[in-house]
Amino acid sequence: MKHDEFLCELFDAAVDAARPEHTVQHYLPDPPIGRTFVVGCGKAAATMAKAFEEAWEHPLEGIVVAPYGHKVPTKTIEVREAAHPVPDLAGSEAALAIQALISNLNPDDLVVFLVSGGGSSLLTLPAEGISLEDKKELNTKLLQSGANIREMNCVRKHLSRVKGGRLAESIWPAKCVTLAISDIPGDDLSVIASGPTEPDETTFDDARAILLKYNIDSPKSVIKFLAAGRTETPKLNNPIFDNFRSHLISTPQQSLEAAAKMAKEKGFNPIILGDAIEGEAREVARVLAGITKQIVRYNQPITRPCVLLSGGETTVTVKGNGRGGRNVEFLLSLAIELEGLDGVWALAGDTDGVDGTENNAGAVIKPNSLKRAIEIGLDAKLMLADNNGYSFFEQLGDLVITGPTLTNVNDFRAIVIE
Amino acid sequence: MKHDEFLCELFDAAVDAARPEHTVQHYLPDPPIGRTFVVGCGKAAATMAKAFEEAWEHPLEGIVVAPYGHKVPTKTIEVREAAHPVPDLAGSEAALAIQALISNLNPDDLVVFLVSGGGSSLLTLPAEGISLEDKKELNTKLLQSGANIREMNCVRKHLSRVKGGRLAESIWPAKCVTLAISDIPGDDLSVIASGPTEPDETTFDDARAILLKYNIDSPKSVIKFLAAGRTETPKLNNPIFDNFRSHLISTPQQSLEAAAKMAKEKGFNPIILGDAIEGEAREVARVLAGITKQIVRYNQPITRPCVLLSGGETTVTVKGNGRGGRNVEFLLSLAIELEGLDGVWALAGDTDGVDGTENNAGAVIKPNSLKRAIEIGLDAKLMLADNNGYSFFEQLGDLVITGPTLTNVNDFRAIVIE
Numbered sequence: 001m002k003h004d005e006f007l008c009e010l011f012d013a014a015v016d017a018a019r020p021e022h023t024v025q026h027y028l029p030d031p032p033i034g035r036t037f038v039v040g041c042g043k044a045a046a047t048m049a050k051a052f053e054e055a056w057e058h059p060l061e062g063i064v065v066a067p068y069g070h071k072v073p074t075k076t077i078e079v080r081e082a083a084h085p086v087p088d089l090a091g092s093e094a095a096l097a098i099q100a101l102i103s104n105l106n107p108d109d110l111v112v113f114l115v116s117g118g119g120s121s122l123l124t125l126p127a128e129g130i131s132l133e134d135k136k137e138l139n140t141k142l143l144q145s146g147a148n149i150r151e152m153n154c155v156r157k158h159l160s161r162v163k164g165g166r167l168a169e170s171i172w173p174a175k176c177v178t179l180a181i182s183d184i185p186g187d188d189l190s191v192i193a194s195g196p197t198e199p200d201e202t203t204f205d206d207a208r209a210i211l212l213k214y215n216i217d218s219p220k221s222v223i224k225f226l227a228a229g230r231t232e233t234p235k236l237n238n239p240i241f242d243n244f245r246s247h248l249i250s251t252p253q254q255s256l257e258a259a260a261k262m263a264k265e266k267g268f269n270p271i272i273l274g275d276a277i278e279g280e281a282r283e284v285a286r287v288l289a290g291i292t293k294q295i296v297r298y299n300q301p302i303t304r305p306c307v308l309l310s311g312g313e314t315t316v317t318v319k320g321n322g323r324g325g326r327n328v329e330f331l332l333s334l335a336i337e338l339e340g341l342d343g344v345w346a347l348a349g350d351t352d353g354v355d356g357t358e359n360n361a362g363a364v365i366k367p368n369s370l371k372r373a374i375e376i377g378l379d380a381k382l383m384l385a386d387n388n389g390y391s392f393f394e395q396l397g398d399l400v401i402t403g404p405t406l407t408n409v410n411d412f413r414a415i416v417i418e
Numbered sequence: 419m420k421h422d423e424f425l426c427e428l429f430d431a432a433v434d435a436a437r438p439e440h441t442v443q444h445y446l447p448d449p450p451i452g453r454t455f456v457v458g459c460g461k462a463a464a465t466m467a468k469a470f471e472e473a474w475e476h477p478l479e480g481i482v483v484a485p486y487g488h489k490v491p492t493k494t495i496e497v498r499e500a501a502h503p504v505p506d507l508a509g510s511e512a513a514l515a516i517q518a519l520i521s522n523l524n525p526d527d528l529v530v531f532l533v534s535g536g537g538s539s540l541l542t543l544p545a546e547g548i549s550l551e552d553k554k555e556l557n558t559k560l561l562q563s564g565a566n567i568r569e570m571n572c573v574r575k576h577l578s579r580v581k582g583g584r585l586a587e588s589i590w591p592a593k594c595v596t597l598a599i600s601d602i603p604g605d606d607l608s609v610i611a612s613g614p615t616e617p618d619e620t621t622f623d624d625a626r627a628i629l630l631k632y633n634i635d636s637p638k639s640v641i642k643f644l645a646a647g648r649t650e651t652p653k654l655n656n657p658i659f660d661n662f663r664s665h666l667i668s669t670p671q672q673s674l675e676a677a678a679k680m681a682k683e684k685g686f687n688p689i690i691l692g693d694a695i696e697g698e699a700r701e702v703a704r705v706l707a708g709i710t711k712q713i714v715r716y717n718q719p720i721t722r723p724c725v726l727l728s729g730g731e732t733t734v735t736v737k738g739n740g741r742g743g744r745n746v747e748f749l750l751s752l753a754i755e756l757e758g759l760d761g762v763w764a765l766a767g768d769t770d771g772v773d774g775t776e777n778n779a780g781a782v783i784k785p786n787s788l789k790r791a792i793e794i795g796l797d798a799k800l801m802l803a804d805n806n807g808y809s810f811f812e813q814l815g816d817l818v819i820t821g822p823t824l825t826n827v828n829d830f831r832a833i834v835i836e
Contacts, residue, residue, distance in 0.1 A: 146799075186711075253716065271719045274712035278755075283701030290730060293604075294692035298671065301689045301719060312708060337696075 003416045004364045006266065007347035008400060010259040010307065010414050011361070015351050015402075017258035018181060018250040018409040020044055024051035027247045029177040031058045032110035037174075038062030038077050039098045040114030041123035041193055043084070043352050044181050046070055047406040048114040049077040052179075063101055064114060065094035065122045070404055087124035092132055095125035095162055102167075105174035107243075113167070113176060117183030117352070117408040119193025125161040127225055134219035135159065145214035153194055154202040155210055157233055159222060160194070165234040167196035172240040181250040183352075183410040185276030185312055189246050199241055200233035252276065252311035252409045255351065259309055259414060268416065269306040277312035277413075281326045282333035282384060284314050288415060289337035292344055295417050304343075308415040316356075322388020325356020327411060328363050328399075332389040334415075335365045335373075336380050342367055343418035349400050352408035356390075361402045362412075363393035372396055421834045422782045424684065425765035426818060428677040428725065428832050429779070433769050433820070435676035436599060436668040436827040438462055442469035445665045447595040449476045450528035455592075456480030456495050457516045458532030459541035459611055461502070461770050462599050464488055465824040466532040467495040470597075481519055482532060483512035483540045488822055505542035510550055513543035513580055520585075523592035525661075531585070531594060535601030535770070535826040537611025543579040545643055552637035553577065563632035571612055572620040573628055575651055577640060578612070583652040585614035590658040599668040601770075601828040603694030603730055607664050617659055618651035670694065670729035670827045673769065677727055677832060686834065687724040695831075699732035699744045700751035700802060706833060707755035710762055713835050722761075726833040734774075740806020743774020745829060746781050746817075750807040752833075753783045753791075754798050760785055761836035767818050770826035774808075779820045780830075781811035790814055 016022065038052055038060055045064040053060065053076050062077040067084040082091030102111050126135040138159070142152045157164025168176065178197045180189055190198040208226055211218055218226075234240055253275040260270035273291070277284060291308065294300050302308075314326045327348040338344055349355060349362025373380055373396060383392045393399050434440065456470055456478055463482040471478065471494050480495040485502040500509030520529050544553045556577070560570045575582025586594065596615045598607055608616040626644055629636055636644075652658055671693040678688035691709070695702060709726065712718050720726075732744045745766040756762055767773060767780025791798055791814060801810045811817050 185708075272712065272716075273719060274708040275716075276711060277705055277708035279701040279704035279708075280698065283697040284705055286697035287695055287702055287705040290603075290692040290695035290697075290728075293694060294690065298690075298693075301691060310708075 003345040004366060007345060007364055007414055007416060010262055011347055011349055011412055013262045014255035014259045014412045015405050017255045018351060018407045020048040020051035020407065023249040024048060024179060025055040027179050027249050028055055029110060032108055032175060034106060034108030036060040036110045037102050038112045039102055040064035041119035042116030043067055043070060043118040044116035044407040045114060046072045046079045049079060050074050052112065052114065053077055063098050065091060067118060070406055082122045084118045084121050087121045087132060091122050091124045095123045099170055103170045107173045109174040111171045111174050111176045113178040113197045115178060115193045116181040123162050123193065127159050127161055129225055130159060130221045134221045137219050138222055141216050145216055147210060147214050151210045153191065155207045157194055157200050157202060158204050158207040162196050163194035164200035165195060165198055168240055168244060169234055175243040178246040179249045180246060181407060181409065182248055183408045185278060187248055187251050197244060199236040203232060204230055250409055255409045256309050256311050263307040269302050271302040271306060271308055273308065273310040275311040277310045279314055281314035281316050281330040285330045285333035286337050289334055292415055292417060296341065305418050310413045311410055313410050316387060318387050320386030320388060322383060322386040322391060323358060324388060324390030325358060327355040328389030328393050329387060331363050331365050332380060332384045332392050335369050336384060340367055340370045346415040348413045351405060351410060351412050353402040353405040358390050359401060360399040362400045363398050364400060369396060421763040422784060425763060425782055425832055425834060428680055429765055429767050429830055431680045432673035432677045432830045433823050435673045436769060436825045438466040438469040438825060441667040442466060442597060443473040445597050445667050446473055447528060450526055450593060452524060452526030454478040454528045455520050456530045457520055458482035459537035460534030461485055461488060461536040462534035462825040463532060464490045464497045467497060468492050470530065470532065471495055481516050483509060485536060485540065488824055500540045502536045502539050505539040505550065509540050509542045513541045517588055521588045525591045527592040529589045529592050529594045531596040531615045533596060533611045534599040541580050545577050545579055547643055548577060548639045552639045555637050556640055559634050563634055565628060565632050569628045573625045575612055575618050575620060576622050576625040580614045581612035582618035583613060583616055586658055586662060587652055593661040596664040597667050598664060599825060600666055601826045603696060605666055605669050615662060617654040621650060622648055668827055673827045674727050674729050681725040687720050689720040689724060689726055691726065691728040693729040695728045695730035697732055699734050699747040702732050703748045703751035704755050707752055710833055710835060714759065723836050728831045729828055731828050734805060736805050738804030738806060740801060740804040740809060741776060742806060742808030743776060745773040746807030746811050747805060749781050749783050750798060750802045750810050753787050754802060758785055758788045764833040765818065766831045769823060769828060769830050771820040771823040776808050777819060778817040780818045782816050782818060787814060
């Protein structure tokens with residue numbers, strides 16, 4: 001039995017569950033008395049816009065911004081493209097155009113905000129007086145500082161004209177419905193694209209304290225902006241949110257459930273370990289290898305034949321010079337740990353279709369992967385040490401290549417145990 | 419409800435299941451026509467010897483070797499003490515005494531070999547011409563070489579008068595029954611204490627190839643020993659093993675099952691993830707935190723209230739200057755990842771009662787651990803970066819201290835989710 005094909009079907013089922021054309025139609029708001037404006041950002045912005053305008057039977061106009069190469073033809077909504085993950089001027093121009101479109105509306109109007117992962121860098125509009133270059137410089141320093149994602153987002157939200165509910169301020173007094181595809185552990189709406197239409201829990205004092213705590217040498221424009229008295233980002237009890245509603249239309253968990261359903265139909269017991277598994281990719285692989293061995297040996301925590309499913313986002317601490325994203329790094333480590341264990345097959349891939357910066361979504365491993373690698377002269381351990389997972393699976397012919405899927409619910413991992 | 423007490427009860431149940439006084443009696447061999455000799459080594463050597471002589475209703479004599487401080491009073495069997503994990507002369511002297519005792523036996527005699535984790539360094543007798551210092555030097559080089567545990571064991575077995583079935587050669591033509599307590603992922607008898615009474619799958623050619631492969635600059639005595647034609651270690655089909663039997667009397671899995679049974683009796687759903695979970699301690703914690711969050715949010719892969727159980731051996735790549743073994747490192751990382759998640763409690767401990775080289779077996783975390791840490795001025799992340807888990811839990815008053823348990827089935831981890 002060729003379980004690699006089965007694994008690809010599971011991956012497709014997971015991606016499919018997150019495609020806007022299957023979900024947006026179920027979350028259409030009531031048509032407003034006034035006008036309808038559709039704006040949005042993220043890897044799925046174009047496909048969400050297309051799905052929305054196909055399902056919406058009323059007049060609308062709109063602008064969304066997607067990463068370069070993520071455009072699909074739309075009828076009414078303008079799709080712009082911009083840079084990801086490092087923002088560029090095209091993103092700022094799109095943000096200005098969106099701001100202009102949804103400002104000065106009235107209470108009878110409706111704004112539909114379509115948001116997905118990657119939106120944060122696509123919809124970038126630094127606060128007044130701060131250049132895009134200054135913002136990038138601060139961002140780099142934040143990333144190196146040891147601050148956690150929550151702390152970094154707090155600072156970012158307070159230096160933006162879009163993030164942390166700033167877009168909501170522009171939309172008010174119009175109504176707003178946010179439709180979100182989550183690629184975030186925990187599915188926190190205020191974290192997806194830094195929550196342009198969501199209340200912000202954090203304050204300017206928090207942001208200043210974080211820059212102090214990590215001793216960050218901020219650009220002068222940032223220091224100047226933060227020194228002045230500023231209006232706080234809108235909080236949960238702010239009346240502007242009275243006519244705002246948000247819906248998670250796709251989540252990592254829903255995609256795992258879709259794969260679990262398919263596995264069950266094919267006679268495999270599914271077990272979902274978590275939709276938000278994090279950790280160093282090669283070490284996550286060692287833990288999942290340990291669980292796999294327990295299943296093989298004791299039928300615990302689930303009975304064979306089974307599929308071990310998980311989502312979330314692993315990390316890679318790059319020490320080598322090889323090629324590949326976190327999913328091939330995970331798989332290469334898993335193959336080494338499993339040592340060709342009989343009857344075990346696995347797939348890991350990014351549901352957006354891009355593992356890291358390569359052309360593959362992920363790869364598969366088979367019981368004979370290590371053996372075949374040795375036969376063609378590949379040293380799995382050396383290649384893992386060099387973070388060279390892409391080359392390993394490329395040479396085995398075991399990459400999974402889908403192209404950009406135009407949606408994104410983070411990583412998908414499946415281990416099939418006969 | 420004070421789940422920390424419940425967690426300590428689970429840990430006790432796991433350790434208790436591995437105590438020789440509860441198990442040895444079930445594996446007594448038939449008394450021989452001739453004499454009975456009891457020999458052994460490992461962290462549980464003294465307690466195994468005591469349990470054996472109490473259950474054995476026939477004459478016997480014997481010598482076992484335990485780590486310093488692991489002695490218990492015995493009636494007939496002599497308990498010697500030696501150094502662990504770095505061998506000393508006391509261990510070699512004990513090995514010589516044991517060799518003398520079980521050599522020149524006849525087919526009517528019986529040798530009972532009691533083996534547990536740590537036995538490899540306690541029962542050290544280098545091959546002729548190789549000094550203990552040379553062996554230690556080679557060992558250090560092997561550890562730094564990148565060779566895996568299988569490769570290192572192959573070399574060690576071929577430079578020993580005890581390991582890799584060499585003790586079996588001395589015992590023959592007497593019968594032999596090995597009673598083993600496993601602290602080894604996979605419970606491979608030929609790995610526990612390097613299998614003194616087990617067939618060896620590896621060869622002198624393998625050993626020489628490994629030293630070449632890793633370009634190891636061996637001491638002259640080792641080069642000289644390996645250059646000469648040597649009799650191979652005994653293999654599986656060797657008739658000396660015809661009257662040899664081996665029993666695993668305690669395993670990590672049995673201890674996890676004992677804790678699972680107790681959890682069930684107390685109304686908690688147990689789930690055993692694996693008896694051999696390996697990986698960098700702080701990263702293993704991140705994965706188990708991810709599974710814990712899935713249980714809290716979705717009651718997957720098990721329904722609350724539940725206990726998430728696992729065994730095996732994590733590793734710590736030391737980068738800081740703090741104190742503590744792998745279990746407190748795991749727990750400190752887990753506490754950081756869980757961020758005070760309500761209703762979640764955890765314990766991790768080494769079943770031998772010694773986490774690393776400190777006086778604690780492990781520690782517990784409670785939902786308020788991080789909060790209490792902040793109150794007394796502890797920075798959890800900084801302390802994790804400094805590998806300072808011991809100090810963290812010591813200052814919280816949350817260490818678990820049992821003293822040496824005189825048995826060893828590796829690590830025990832339990833996460834209680836209300």
